[in-house]
Amino acid sequence: MTSTPRMHVKPRENVIDAMWREIFGRKHEPKREFKKRARHKTIIVNHPTKKAARNGMIRARQPLMADGLTHVDVTPDIIRVAEYPLEITYQIKRGNGQIVTRTHIPDLATLSASGRVLVIDYEPINIQKRLRKQVFERRKAGIAAALLALDAHYVVQDECSIHLQPRWHNVCEIWKHMHENGQHPGIAEVRLQIMNGRLPATIGQLMRRVSPNAVTSRFADQPIEDAKLMQDVNPTYTAVLQLAAAGKVRLDHSMPLTIDSIVTRKD
Known part of the structure; x- marks a missing residue:
């Protein structure tokens, strides 16, 4: 009597997971480009990192972002990063009830060892103050909701979270001595x-x-x-x-x- 071989059915691939795998892969192309020898509104900083799949270097759009990347480099749970990962469409509900649609390209996406995706924007406090608090919070909530639909969490970091002492001094020390x-x-x-x-x-x-x-x-x-x-x-x-x-x-x-x-x- 011969036994019938057991059939293995390949599970259906999650399209969202596939999207993030591509973003954190070597073929990902950032959705923003900061060309050399061109004038920019902010100071562009080249930040080396072993956690970037593309070429080991990220063009940070401002010094605060480069400092944030230093934190990321010394955080062992983060295994991969992708700069300017995607352009998302989000909605804001104004005070009069009107729904407005906007697009946004975040600064960074990080992948943890557990598979958690965290998307980060780096905004200095003085830039945040140019917007009314309610406007800023509505924009942040809209972006967070759009990313949550893509199985990602969203945060905005500023000097208070990045340059908090003595942790910032320690982060810089660890970064300088990394292997x-x-x-x-x-x-x-x-x-x-x-x-x-x-x-x-x-x-x-x-x-x-x-x-x-x-x-x-x-x-x-x-x-x-x-x-x-x-x-x-x-x-x-x-x-x-x-x-x-x-x-x-x-x-x-x-x-x-x-x-x-x-x-x-x-x-």
Whole structure:
């Protein structure tokens, strides 16, 4: 007796999911373009990021957006970003009850490891104040409703959320020390020692525990004894911040990062 092979029916693809997969993919083309050597209303900033699928560089339409991208870079839960992801149509209900239709291109879309899509606009406080509060809130609500229909959440960020201290100082510190290709291979060994050791611990305790806690440098044709100590490099400090950016450890952002900052293992 022969058995009939079981048929596997491919589930129907969700068109919304497919849209976001395309937006976060390498073939996505931003819906806004800021050409070089052209005059713009704002200061355009090139921001490097490994989370952009296209070319590792985003043309931020203003410095506040670039600062927001710095936050995104050091947030381990965010795995992919897409600048100027789509043009949406939304509606605003005016005070007299009239419905007005508008279009808008948001600044950034982010994809989390859980599949959550968050769309962000970066608006300085002084720009927000040019609009009446009710007008601004109605526009924000209209955009949020249109994006919610596309399975995405929407927020507007300004200086109060991006430059909040001491977190902003800590974010910049982590961003400066993030893993780079070609960095000293000894830092990878330090990261491994930290993860295999006891936590929680302060950065200072880890510095005393890790060996070696120093980085030397020499040219390829020089003998080992000619290697010089790199005074401005603390491999343990760098390794801790890289682990934080990767989501392997937690740091307390309620205080500025110092050697007394406590490092805990992420659950």
